Amino acid sequence: MAKEIAYFAGGGAVVADNRFDPELSEEITQYIEQESDFRQFIKVVKVNTYYVTLPRKWAAGIAVEITEGAEIPKARDVYDQLSFNLRQIGTGIKMTDEEQQMMAFDPNYFQTEARRANERLLKKENNDIRQVMMSGAGYNVMTATDILKFDDIVDAKTLMRENPYGVEPNMICMSERTYADLLKDQDFKVYSNSGIAGVKQNGEFGQRVAGLAIKIIPEFGDEVYIIDTSLDPIILVTMNGVHTEKYRLNETREDVLDLTYWEKPAVVRPDAIC
Numbered sequence: 001m002a003k004e005i006a007y008f009a010g011g012g013a014v015v016a017d018n019r020f021d022p023e024l025s026e027e028i029t030q031y032i033e034q035e036s037d038f039r040q041f042i043k044v045v046k047v048n049t050y051y052v053t054l055p056r057k058w059a060a061g062i063a064v065e066i067t068e069g070a071e072i073p074k075a076r077d078v079y080d081q082l083s084f085n086l087r088q089i090g091t092g093i094k095m096t097d098e099e100q101q102m103m104a105f106d107p108n109y110f111q112t113e114a115r116r117a118n119e120r121l122l123k124k125e126n127n128d129i130r131q132v133m134m135s136g137a138g139y140n141v142m143t144a145t146d147i148l149k150f151d152d153i154v155d156a157k158t159l160m161r162e163n164p165y166g167v168e169p170n171m172i173c174m175s176e177r178t179y180a181d182l183l184k185d186q187d188f189k190v191y192s193n194s195g196i197a198g199v200k201q202n203g204e205f206g207q208r209v210a211g212l213a214i215k216i217i218p219e220f221g222d223e224v225y226i227i228d229t230s231l232d233p234i235i236l237v238t239m240n241g242v243h244t245e246k247y248r249l250n251e252t253r254e255d256v257l258d259l260t261y262w263e264k265p266a267v268v269r270p271d272a273i274c
Helices: 002-010 022-035 097-105 109-136 150-161 176-183 186-192
Strands: 043-047 051-058 078-085 087-096 171-174 212-216 225-227 234-249 254-267
Touching: 022 109, 022 234, 043 051, 051 234, 078 254, 087 097, 087 109, 097 254, 109 234, 109 254, 150 186, 150 225, 171 176, 176 186, 176 212
Parallel strands: 043 234, 171 212
Antiparallel strands: 051 078, 087 254, 171 225, 234 254
16 A cells, blocks of 8 residues: 555656545555454444444343233334434645655655555544444443452443343453553452463453453543443444545645545444443
8 A cells, every 4th residue: 555655656646637546445444444443343334325324123021921822922122223424534645746856865755654644544433433432332330549440340340231131241441551550450460360261361362351351442541441242332334445536736736645434433232331
């Protein structure tokens, strides 16, 4: 992808008319999918329209005792709908002729610009998902102090498991700083050294606490989320991938590359997020 942008800026690729580059678009989309912390556990839904209506359902009901000859009561899951509009996010690269002439002095110039553009798109997507998770979580538990404790995790997990719809959380997300606070908690030290198989494993994606897989996500800051990922409670709706458009501004002698992306994260199972 960096090579594509370097070719665009280095000469010959830019024309007077706007030009869409599907190859570059696919490469940027792949970058976002590979580098996103959130996309490893949220469901991505691809659509071809700006307005989306999605069904949601909850398991409901309980069997009852019946007598001989009596009609058997029927039940079904509870359904409703979630409707919303997708939003367009974007960033770009603008390079003057003078900048391009200086390219020889910095062979990584365009690669750096390309990487920064991708990072800006990814950061915006991550921030949108974080805000939706915070506002759409079904449970909001305040800790007794500003430091995460092992007991806080156990209490929040228990609250979710008491949900009548059968939520079974399996992941906890936090920042590196919050994870460091947890490691210093005496109760967690006792728990992690208890010898129970799988309590604490080496590696960023192998760590566990109270039966929950620990996921480190820098964007969360002081927030901690416990999630039942099996219910796909968070979705990211996207349309047509990343759109790349190259054009020339003759008035200012600049080559421009615009990157735009239609997306909207949403919480479809609030009860599966704490």
